[in-house]
């Protein structure tokens with residue numbers, strides 16, 4: 001890959017199942033998602049909606065008891081990563097796809113300093129100039145407000161959760177990958193540090209011409225950094241489009257509910273309305289019909305039997321039977 005190559009990513013019909021006592025159950029069911037080259041895409045949704053599973057699939061890194069049972073993940077310059085195996089897959093991870101997993105704070109090796117682990121990473125990817133790699137790591141850590149030299153000489157237990165998280169972000173960026181996947185990159189951080197990290201993620205994204213995917217629980221984080229936003233529910237992408245459009249005029253009833261549930265900084269906390277009910281688990285995702293119908297104020301008869309396919313509505317895709325159809329006014333009035 002060349003220096004300025006931001007890859008596009010096309011996830012098509014992706015299904016991932018986990019083995020459970022009830023048999024193999026889908027955590028992702030026929031997911032489609034396109035990441036345009038050079039953009040930052042956010043994935044939001046409640047716990048268990050499949051965000052991390054989708055992020056892992058971009059690296060073909062779903063671990064047993066899970067497996068990708070269908071579909072493809074085409075990354076420009078790499079091909080379908082679902083088909084990559086062995087050395088090709090190992091080389092792609094880190095070098096072409098940089099990633100920070102959700103548990104990044106705990107994923108360092110406790111027996112080696114950060115610097116030693118960085119050198120191991122460099123060697124495993126055949127980096128010829130290891131001193132340059134160390135310099136780059138120190139510079140990235142410095143930008144994130146840390147003393148790079150000190151951090152590289154430290155063991156995991158000598159670093160706070162927030163420092164380890166920043167080490168994780170450094171490791172995702174240091175090999176100069178052009179597709180970067182960040183799963184909850186700022187959860188362990190206080191508000192000020194979170195803002196700093198997000199600014200750096202955005203700056204590095206722009207400077208290097210990356211394609212970036214950020215998984216987050218936090219719609220505020222998504223609003224701040226992403227160009228495009230995918231909303232997940234029950235293993236489906238229910239709405240996807242430009243972030244400001246999705247947040248400014250959400251169309252899927254789940255997206256609306258999520259946004260109404262956010263307490264505003266200014267104004268009455270009572271204005272936030274919790275979404276009634278709970279998200280489904282693998283065992284309770286309905287086998288047919290719309291996965292959101294139990295909590296949906298726009299439920300219609302068809303929702304019980306047909307899983308709505310994502311359909312284009314302007315620059316957006318929305319998977320809902322009620323969107324784009326005339327809806328019973330009494331229901332709408334109560335809901336809007």
Ligand SMILES: Nc1ncnc2c1ncn2[C@@H]1O[C@H](COP(=O)(O)OP(=O)(O)OP(=O)(O)O)[C@@H](O)[C@H]1O
Pocket residue numbers: 018019020027045046047048049050051052053054064065066102217280281282
């Ligand atoms: N190792 C596993 N074994 C069985 N089920 C799993 C496993 N990992 C995830 N799941 C299930 O798959 C579904 C999707 O999980 P996933 O972690 O992708 O969701 P998520 O949206 O990232 O949630 P969170 O925000 O809590 O991380 C959930 O129902 C989860 O319980």
